[in-house]
Amino acid sequence: MSLLLIQTIHQDESGLGFYRRVAESNCFASVREMTTANGWTASQKALFTSPETASVQLGLNSACTKLASSRFKHAMTFGSFYRRNTDAICPDCIADSPYLRKHWDHGLTTACVTHKRKLIDVCPQCSEPLLKNRQRLDACDCGFELKHSKREDATKVELWVSGLVSNGTTSVPGYLSVKEQVQTEIVAKLVRVLVTGADAATHFVLRSSVSGLTDVSQAREFIERLDPIVGNWPVGFQSHVRERIVAGPSDARTVRSLLGSWFAEVAKLTKDTAFNPLVAEVVAVVSQNTSCVVAPRGSAVDDS
Numbered sequence: 001m002s003l004l005l006i007q008t009i010h011q012d013e014s015g016l017g018f019y020r021r022v023a024e025s026n027c028f029a030s031v032r033e034m035t036t037a038n039g040w041t042a043s044q045k046a047l048f049t050s051p052e053t054a055s056v057q058l059g060l061n062s063a064c065t066k067l068a069s070s071r072f073k074h075a076m077t078f079g080s081f082y083r084r085n086t087d088a089i090c091p092d093c094i095a096d097s098p099y100l101r102k103h104w105d106h107g108l109t110t111a112c113v114t115h116k117r118k119l120i121d122v123c124p125q126c127s128e129p130l131l132k133n134r135q136r137l138d139a140c141d142c143g144f145e146l147k148h149s150k151r152e153d154a155t156k157v158e159l160w161v162s163g164l165v166s167n168g169t170t171s172v173p174g175y176l177s178v179k180e181q182v183q184t185e186i187v188a189k190l191v192r193v194l195v196t197g198a199d200a201a202t203h204f205v206l207r208s209s210v211s212g213l214t215d216v217s218q219a220r221e222f223i224e225r226l227d228p229i230v231g232n233w234p235v236g237f238q239s240h241v242r243e244r245i246v247a248g249p250s251d252a253r254t255v256r257s258l259l260g261s262w263f264a265e266v267a268k269l270t271k272d273t274a275f276n277p278l279v280a281e282v283v284a285v286v287s288q289n290t291s292c293v294v295a296p297r298g299s300a301v302d303d304s
Helices: 017-024 031-037 045-049 051-058 062-076 091-096 156-166 184-196 216-224 235-247 253-269 276-289
Strands: none
Touching: 017 031, 017 045, 031 045, 031 051, 045 051, 045 062, 051 062, 051 091, 091 235, 156 216, 184 216, 184 253, 235 253, 235 276, 253 276
């Protein structure tokens, strides 16, 4: 059978969200039910590994299925930051147009940079998570329409991080302005390094992965730990570096030996990116407060 309503993918729509919207608009309870009804007993994975087949089997525009595939594969690069089981949504966006935005797939996205609102991933009426297998994108299975959710303003640090994840750039008053696009992977890694090292007095140990950040409330708590470091730029960051200097070895001779693996990670992630001002501030603070050897990045004595 052919689909009654043929949809095209939105400019900022999630890859999986596209197929879920197509299924819903054609009165199917799930993507699997839609593919089966069209004589295709393929797994969900096949939608993204074989976009040409998906186009033929479902009668969708091949450009749309290829774009959905590309976006889904990109979302898979989020690793432990990918929201696998639940949706985080902006009630204002859903009210404007009920489809899932691609940047909502990332666990560090806790705010809508368009409406300046916090995202939600729990139904305000029944308090159940907004699972990806619910039947309507714009409603909870209890019947509550998400556009009627109470709005809550996002914090500045949420907007700063969500802007970086969503667009690769960000401009929030009082925070480091990032005008040149930075890859999502770099953003996530840098945020993790800065949050892990938020307590300068604690020995810095970077774990191989993080867990729990696909839950919006936990991700929000994680991100808020960034505020004293990146807020009130550059004063907040300078203060953090001074705290690290105090906690470092008194006999250190170089920036690397003084600030250890924290500095090594920051230097590695910011090199040749719009985050380079972070390292510049580190070098400036160390120069002003210690006798450690510092040098311009990339020079023969640069130990970053």
